Amino acid sequence: MIWILAALAFWIGTLLLNVRISHSRFSTTRAGRLVVPAIFGLTILVVWELLVRGLQVPSVILPPPSAIGARIASSLPVLWGDFVQTFVKGALTGWLIGCGAAVLTAIAIDRSPFLQRGLLPVGNFVAALPIVGIAPILVMWFGFDWQSKAAVVVVMVFFPVLVNTVAGLAATDSMQRDLMKTYSASYAQTLLKLRLPAAMPFIFNGLKIATTLALIGAIVAEFFGSPIRGMGFRISTEVGRLGLDMVWAEIAVAALAGSAFYGAVALIERGVTFWHPSQRRQQ
Amino acid sequence: MKGLLTGAAALALIAGAAQAEEVTLQLKWVTQAQFAGYYVAKDKGFYEEEGLEVTIKPGGPDIAPVQVLLGGGADVMVDWMPSALAAREQGADIVNIAQPFKSSGMMLTCLKESGVSTPEDFKGKTLGVWFGGNEYPFLNWMSKLGLPTDGSPEGVTVLKQGFNVDPLLQKQAACISTMTYNEYWQVIDAGLKPEDLVTFKYEDQGVATLEDGLYVMSDKLKDPAFSETMVKFVRASMKGWKWAEENPDEAADIVLENDDTGAQTETHQKRMMGEIAKLTAGSNGALDEADYKRTVAALLGGGSDPVISKEPEGAWTHDITDKALN
Numbered sequence: 001m002i003w004i005l006a007a008l009a010f011w012i013g014t015l016l017l018n019v020r021i022s023h024s025r026f027s028t029t030r031a032g033r034l035v036v037p038a039i040f041g042l043t044i045l046v047v048w049e050l051l052v053r054g055l056q057v058p059s060v061i062l063p064p065p066s067a068i069g070a071r072i073a074s075s076l077p078v079l080w081g082d083f084v085q086t087f088v089k090g091a092l093t094g095w096l097i098g099c100g101a102a103v104l105t106a107i108a109i110d111r112s113p114f115l116q117r118g119l120l121p122v123g124n125f126v127a128a129l130p131i132v133g134i135a136p137i138l139v140m141w142f143g144f145d146w147q148s149k150a151a152v153v154v155v156m157v158f159f160p161v162l163v164n165t166v167a168g169l170a171a172t173d174s175m176q177r178d179l180m181k182t183y184s185a186s187y188a189q190t191l192l193k194l195r196l197p198a199a200m201p202f203i204f205n206g207l208k209i210a211t212t213l214a215l216i217g218a219i220v221a222e223f224f225g226s227p228i229r230g231m232g233f234r235i236s237t238e239v240g241r242l243g244l245d246m247v248w249a250e251i252a253v254a255a256l257a258g259s260a261f262y263g264a265v266a267l268i269e270r271g272v273t274f275w276h277p278s279q280r281r282q283q
Numbered sequence: 284m285k286g287l288l289t290g291a292a293a294l295a296l297i298a299g300a301a302q303a304e305e306v307t308l309q310l311k312w313v314t315q316a317q318f319a320g321y322y323v324a325k326d327k328g329f330y331e332e333e334g335l336e337v338t339i340k341p342g343g344p345d346i347a348p349v350q351v352l353l354g355g356g357a358d359v360m361v362d363w364m365p366s367a368l369a370a371r372e373q374g375a376d377i378v379n380i381a382q383p384f385k386s387s388g389m390m391l392t393c394l395k396e397s398g399v400s401t402p403e404d405f406k407g408k409t410l411g412v413w414f415g416g417n418e419y420p421f422l423n424w425m426s427k428l429g430l431p432t433d434g435s436p437e438g439v440t441v442l443k444q445g446f447n448v449d450p451l452l453q454k455q456a457a458c459i460s461t462m463t464y465n466e467y468w469q470v471i472d473a474g475l476k477p478e479d480l481v482t483f484k485y486e487d488q489g490v491a492t493l494e495d496g497l498y499v500m501s502d503k504l505k506d507p508a509f510s511e512t513m514v515k516f517v518r519a520s521m522k523g524w525k526w527a528e529e530n531p532d533e534a535a536d537i538v539l540e541n542d543d544t545g546a547q548t549e550t551h552q553k554r555m556m557g558e559i560a561k562l563t564a565g566s567n568g569a570l571d572e573a574d575y576k577r578t579v580a581a582l583l584g585g586g587s588d589p590v591i592s593k594e595p596e597g598a599w600t601h602d603i604t605d606k607a608l609n
């Protein structure tokens with residue numbers, strides 16, 4: 001009971017603190033903008049810990065954050081090995097191949113009306129394939145190692161990037177294209193100097209959606225056969241032996257990796273599309 | 284007043300219905316002849332004779348029986364001892380009350396053409412293994428053979444095998460895990476001949492661990508009424524098992540009748556029942572302490588990553604089977 005009251009008191013205390021900070025002049029500074037969400041995150045962890053202890057939740061149902069933290073600290077080499085296997089080899093490779101192929105396909109579609117009528121429906125069809133259906137088949141085709149996981153990721157990320165790129169290539173208006181014609185620019189010059197730069201906000205939108213899909217795809221694909229490494233492998237086997245602290249440790253790693261991946265792509269976007277209204281800083 | 288009377292009448296009705304004690308059994312896997320004894324006991328009225336009303340819940344690849352038991356979704360479960368003991372280490376207080384299976388049906392099935400004819404040939408080969416609690420006997424066996432499972436050339440490369448036999452058919456692995464009563468026959472049905480295959484039974488290699496036992500929560504067992512219900516349940520279940528051993532074909536038919544998915548075929552189930560009967564033959568339902576000790580020793584010696592770190596205490600009891608069988 002005392003734990004639960006402590007959790008409640010802590011939550012109300014930090015809530016009041018955050019309200020005060022948001023109303024003060026400190027909140028307009030950079031540090032102030034970071035402190036508010038940090039306090040909120042800390043509150044969630046502390047309240048979770050206190051409630052799990054107070055209500056005596058069995059660790060099989062929900063382990064406390066302290067146990068998860070201890071597991072992360074004691075299994076760093078294992079977690080790193082799983083991260084490299086699933087994220088670097090599976091998700092990142094698949095993301096690069098899938099997004100590259102999608103952008104090239106979009107340009108090909110843009111170039112020829114024939115492909116536009118033929119390829120887009122196929123892309124649509126591929127997007128509708130359920131991952132749990134194709135993953136076992138791709139494992140059969142490409143073997144148990146990371147290659148099959150990368151293949152699943154390629155299938156998953158291809159379509160969102162394709163659709164966004166096709167939309168982006170249509171984003172210039174006729175006035176701009178006419179200007180290029182008056183310069184007697186070739187198709188390639190128009191593409192490189194006008195249409196691809198104009199498509200960048202759209203393309204990056206697709207790339208950002210693809211980051212989260214890639215991680216999910218790589219993890220889920222490992223449920224259907226894998227070597228004895230990888231985040232998906234670890235999650236599925238540790239659930240079977242009730243090592244829920246390890247499962248949560250992997251979830252934490254996946255969440256951090258996914259956020260960092262998304263953030264990295266968003267940063268590149270900011271550099272590439274600095275001219276776009278959405279990137280203007282608030283003064 | 285009238286409300287009170289109807290309330291009392293309703294209570295009397297409920298009390299009448301409660302004459303039959305309700306028991307929910309969670310299976311380890313889907314409905315198949317592996318669990319024939321329970322389906323026979325239900326179908327032939329053995330449970331009814333004991334005054335029980337038994338609900339049998341099939342399992343599957345995404346169902347961990349221990350979690351169902353802990354969550355209160357079942358009173359008793361069928362599980363393998365390695366995963367049950369691993370769950371005990373994680374704080375799930377479960378206890379074995381009966382052991383209908385005497386022998387293990389687990390084996391490695393290898394393609395002859397991959398050059399495996401004795402366990403010494405495993406070195407440098409790729410082997411398919413089930414995880415989720417079923418990997419411990421394998422890891423223990425490899426550590427006995429002195430083969431590291433890290434994929435090094437001196438050791439073996441381990442694949443996490445799904446619950447199918449594709450890796451062997453696709454030649455992605457030299458050997459895969461199979462049960463004598465199920466996956467081995469899937470390999471045969473896929474067109475391979477027994478003479479193309481080499482099998483290594485865990486039982487013959489001296490690394491077998493106890494399979495399908497009945498487990499309940501320890502704290503519930505302290506309640507005399509619940510333990511009395513379990514005595515009746517075990518007695519009727521063992522009656523069902525012995526009936527199934529004597530009438531394998533009819534038992535397979537009963538299993539098929541109870542299979543709501545319609546996924547099982549008659550030939551496969553009849554074969555499975557024949558193999559299962561071999562595994563249950565040596566057991567009257569009581570756990571043999573020597574088998575238990577062998578299982579624990581195997582799990583403690585699981586190589587670099589042992590499944591249990593200390594000798595379990597109170598993981599089994601003879602109280603129920605003593606009352607049920609005498």
